[in-house]
Amino acid sequence: MPDASHAPAPRQPDVAPLDVAIVGGGLAGLYAIHRLRKLGLKVRAYEAGSGIGGTWFWNRYPGARCDVESLEYSYSFSDELQQEWKWPERYGTQPEILKYINHVADRFDLRRDVQLDTRIKAATFDSATNEWTLRTDKGEVVRARYCIMAAGNLSTPRVPDFKGIGSFKGKWYHSGLWPHEGVDFTGLRVGVIGTGSSGVQMIPLIARQAKHLHVFQRTANFSLPARNAPMEEERERRHKAEYPARRRAAYDTPFAIGGYPRPTKSALEVTEEERNAAYEAKWQEGGSISYLYTYTDLLVNKQANDTASEFARNKIRGIVKDKRTAELLAPKDHPIGTKRLCLDTNYYETYNRDNVVLVDVRSDPIQEITEKGVRTGKEEYELDAIVFATGFDAMTGALREIDIRTSDGAVLADHWEGGPLTYLGLMVSRFPNMFVVTGPGSPGVKTQMIASIEQHVDWIADALEHLGKHQLDRIEPSPQAEAEWVGHVNAVADSTLYPLANSWYVGANIPGKPRVFMPYVGGFDRYKKRCDEVTAGGYEGFTLSGHKAEVA
Ligand code: N01
Numbered sequence: 001m002p003d004a005s006h007a008p009a010p011r012q013p014d015v016a017p018l019d020v021a022i023v024g025g026g027l028a029g030l031y032a033i034h035r036l037r038k039l040g041l042k043v044r045a046y047e048a049g050s051g052i053g054g055t056w057f058w059n060r061y062p063g064a065r066c067d068v069e070s071l072e073y074s075y076s077f078s079d080e081l082q083q084e085w086k087w088p089e090r091y092g093t094q095p096e097i098l099k100y101i102n103h104v105a106d107r108f109d110l111r112r113d114v115q116l117d118t119r120i121k122a123a124t125f126d127s128a129t130n131e132w133t134l135r136t137d138k139g140e141v142v143r144a145r146y147c148i149m150a151a152g153n154l155s156t157p158r159v160p161d162f163k164g165i166g167s168f169k170g171k172w173y174h175s176g177l178w179p180h181e182g183v184d185f186t187g188l189r190v191g192v193i194g195t196g197s198s199g200v201q202m203i204p205l206i207a208r209q210a211k212h213l214h215v216f217q218r219t220a221n222f223s224l225p226a227r228n229a230p231m232e233e234e235r236e237r238r239h240k241a242e243y244p245a246r247r248r249a250a251y252d253t254p255f256a257i258g259g260y261p262r263p264t265k266s267a268l269e270v271t272e273e274e275r276n277a278a279y280e281a282k283w284q285e286g287g288s289i290s291y292l293y294t295y296t297d298l299l300v301n302k303q304a305n306d307t308a309s310e311f312a313r314n315k316i317r318g319i320v321k322d323k324r325t326a327e328l329l330a331p332k333d334h335p336i337g338t339k340r341l342c343l344d345t346n347y348y349e350t351y352n353r354d355n356v357v358l359v360d361v362r363s364d365p366i367q368e369i370t371e372k373g374v375r376t377g378k379e380e381y382e383l384d385a386i387v388f389a390t391g392f393d394a395m396t397g398a399l400r401e402i403d404i405r406t407s408d409g410a411v412l413a414d415h416w417e418g419g420p421l422t423y424l425g426l427m428v429s430r431f432p433n434m435f436v437v438t439g440p441g442s443p444g445v446k447t448q449m450i451a452s453i454e455q456h457v458d459w460i461a462d463a464l465e466h467l468g469k470h471q472l473d474r475i476e477p478s479p480q481a482e483a484e485w486v487g488h489v490n491a492v493a494d495s496t497l498y499p500l501a502n503s504w505y506v507g508a509n510i511p512g513k514p515r516v517f518m519p520y521v522g523g524f525d526r527y528k529k530r531c532d533e534v535t536a537g538g539y540e541g542f543t544l545s546g547h548k549a550e551v552a
Pocket of ligand 1: 065066067068099154160175193194195196197198199201216217218219340343366389391392504508509526
């Protein structure tokens, strides 16, 4: 339970309540400001960072870049914006994406409604007034009729609870809290702990700087070549000319990413030769969607998946010269694609360098951090710097850090004790007027995130407009609709191979976190259709009430 008891005494609010308080000034919070302002609503976003951009503000580690192509991973709400912005590379780097977000904020005058350096510590809904009261870490009190949680899914960095971390004499860093001035590893003995997307992106670059790099791997992850390259002018021109149609087509796909033909065959319908030729073509093309889209059943049939997994393992064996290292890097404990598939530039090649050593901390776990470095059961590794690429308390971490409750006695931490419960990933029963963007129960993290953000925020905006038009001021999902949706999310996940992996999708990286499959993997296309049906059916599964709204 978050403890807000040490916060300074709250100042009394001296201004009229907001229509909407938004928690988070990343891609979701910024779009919500823009969209809701158009309805004439008074909105304000509260952002813990000293700048906007959310994940792209915090994750500044070397090599940080998006794994969805930039022409797709960008806002679609303004055609002028998508026409004028020029992406220099196929996959945007962190600085480039942050520059884009800042450009959007300036172009649409969003900054005046963002309060930086402000963390929301508590939020309480008063059932008598239908109003949320939020308390900031500065003791400020904010009242709002509606609250949008746009606090991110991978925004609560997690350093494992290793013994002795305070005794380390060198410097340590977390990928998600990277110093703004950057880190120079030249001439240093560096240890990277963790080989998820962050580790896989930073390891090749740190290896080029460091005197020596030890990579501490607990679980090998599949990684595919990104094949990043400068943006080809002709490709950009063609894409931009077809932008609206391409965006619409993307919405009709499970990942909300266009440009990849839907597979039509099972991997088991074709010969081994044909299959390997298809995987080879996808490997050369680069990108994760392309590879997973080779056949219809790679994420639902283990035997089919085995063919794609083994192809990727053989690629690793072909690249990494040391046989033992290659075998350690070749994932065998989960089907390809069931943990977030990494995209890399020269990740496996990096292990052929003389200054890089892979340490298997599955067979010989880390026991403690000492003043000199990392000690496993068998050895002490002397290091000047340690980088934790150990991930996040994903999907529920950011909301669990806020003390969210209602005057009726509901406490979100208790409601979610056995795992997160939402209806459509958008709202939580017993917590009226609180919306969540791309959280648990939403397909968000399994899609082109900005498409999901825009779809969720548009849905929320339509709901607020509807409430306003009908003189209503309260919306909440029924416990039954919530239970049915959670049941559906689980049933869909169970029909796939996803639950076979110990991933952050099931909270496996956080000791003690309930093992529940959190994202909706039924596809963006199916999800959007369901949301549209709910709206068309008069907000089926929601209770709308109240009589004093002046919204819109
Ligand atoms: O975190 P992760 P991440 N001892 O949780 C290991 C997005 N993202 O920051 O698998 C030793 O994936 C852990 O091992 P294990 C993307 O959605 C996107 O890399 O739990 N090791 C694992 O290897 C991604 O999925 C982009 O056994 C420990 C690693 O740390 C998500 O963010 C780039 C350990 C954590 O991997 C998170 O990625 C970056 C311990 N005690 C991130 N505890 C792009 O767009 C944990 N580990 C490209």
